[in-house]
Amino acid sequence: MALLRKFTKTFFVLFNLAVALLFLLACANPFVHPTSWWPFSLLGLIFPFLLLLLIGFLVFWLCLPSKSWALLSVAAMAIGFNNIRACFAFHPLASFSETRQPASLRILTWNVRSWDEFTTKKAGTSGHREKMLRFLGQVNPDIMCFQEFFESHENHGLEATIPYIRDRLHFPYYFFSRDYRHKDGLYETGVIIFSKYPIVDSIRIRFGANDTAHMRESLLAIDISVRGQTSRIFTTHLQSVLFRSRDYRNLEIIRNVDDSVLEASRSIVKKLHRAAALRSGQADIVRDELDRSPYPVIICGDFNDVPNSYTYFRIRGNRQDAFLQKGFGMGRTYMHLSPTLRIDYILADKRYNILQCRKYPLPYSDHHPVVADLALPPGE
Numbered sequence: 001m002a003l004l005r006k007f008t009k010t011f012f013v014l015f016n017l018a019v020a021l022l023f024l025l026a027c028a029n030p031f032v033h034p035t036s037w038w039p040f041s042l043l044g045l046i047f048p049f050l051l052l053l054l055i056g057f058l059v060f061w062l063c064l065p066s067k068s069w070a071l072l073s074v075a076a077m078a079i080g081f082n083n084i085r086a087c088f089a090f091h092p093l094a095s096f097s098e099t100r101q102p103a104s105l106r107i108l109t110w111n112v113r114s115w116d117e118f119t120t121k122k123a124g125t126s127g128h129r130e131k132m133l134r135f136l137g138q139v140n141p142d143i144m145c146f147q148e149f150f151e152s153h154e155n156h157g158l159e160a161t162i163p164y165i166r167d168r169l170h171f172p173y174y175f176f177s178r179d180y181r182h183k184d185g186l187y188e189t190g191v192i193i194f195s196k197y198p199i200v201d202s203i204r205i206r207f208g209a210n211d212t213a214h215m216r217e218s219l220l221a222i223d224i225s226v227r228g229q230t231s232r233i234f235t236t237h238l239q240s241v242l243f244r245s246r247d248y249r250n251l252e253i254i255r256n257v258d259d260s261v262l263e264a265s266r267s268i269v270k271k272l273h274r275a276a277a278l279r280s281g282q283a284d285i286v287r288d289e290l291d292r293s294p295y296p297v298i299i300c301g302d303f304n305d306v307p308n309s310y311t312y313f314r315i316r317g318n319r320q321d322a323f324l325q326k327g328f329g330m331g332r333t334y335m336h337l338s339p340t341l342r343i344d345y346i347l348a349d350k351r352y353n354i355l356q357c358r359k360y361p362l363p364y365s366d367h368h369p370v371v372a373d374l375a376l377p378p379g380e
Helices: 002-027 038-045 047-062 067-079 081-087 113-122 129-139 161-167 245-256 261-292 310-316 322-326
Strands: 105-111 143-152 173-176 187-195 199-205 219-226 229-237 297-302 344-348 353-359 370-375
Touching (some): 002 047, 002 067, 002 081, 038 261, 047 081, 105 229, 129 161, 161 173, 187 219, 187 229, 229 261, 261 297, 261 310, 322 344, 322 370, 344 370
Antiparallel strands (some): 219 229, 297 344
16 A cells, blocks of 8 residues: 555656756747757747646645655746746736727737638528627727738629728728739739827838748838827737647547547648748747837737747837736637637737727627727826
């Protein structure tokens, strides 16, 4: 019996050590470039689950005579606190008021998945475009940043969206990347920024113009003057993993441990590796542009990466994450694969006051919109 107890304790100690080691390696993910150390980026995806295991071990050891082993989890979590802080917002009493404070700027970011026109029509149901546009009118932002924005032309049979937003929602100014255009000119897609304030200047940087990878959109920026203060607003959509139906089937194979699990895993890892490497290069470009701005910066968009990633930490730098400042929980913004995926962000220069932030759990796109109110103190 004593031998069994010794074996059981040794097993849990080794298991705890392995989890702590993987957790610390995941914490190193923001500081190592994925082009050279891509396995770290994969560990970053399971960071919340490793943290949950560490907490479980902490409780486990505290319930046993060998309480000193609980220090292993405590030490690992203390070392990785910055990573934990990036993944969880600790404001349980946070609320969001539709009524804005005076002199505030309301910003919305949303990957609209082409207004859901193609996905729902394949399923034989009506699209969500009208509901999405009504929501925008209710939230009433000053700046709207969209990724996977779809603009139809007259001969496509769908109503054009830009005129509706310009005339019905009263956004007279916009800047559209037009990253992809149908060969017959039926429609265009890309990232776009709408503004109720005049656009003083604009910037467009296209990622990897010589690369044929799809679902990679530009980095856009506009300069606006609000009550005599100039701000630069960025938006972007970084490289997607580009999962297709076959990849989701492979994930199901992995979950069910089917006979072809090795081949399925190899396919998934290959796509994750390539996407992480491409995003890291894009993140470096974005960071350089942010640092060059002569004005206070706000950047928002679909980064396609989790908070515990090189992409997120590289772009954020010393900027504020609106959700971490005024939100609660993990703030999931992508509704598939895992409940831990917060990949859409609003990041702001420290000169801004973050007044409130909310993620709206809408079912229309595969991403949820994020809205934040910010204010620039006089004289900044």
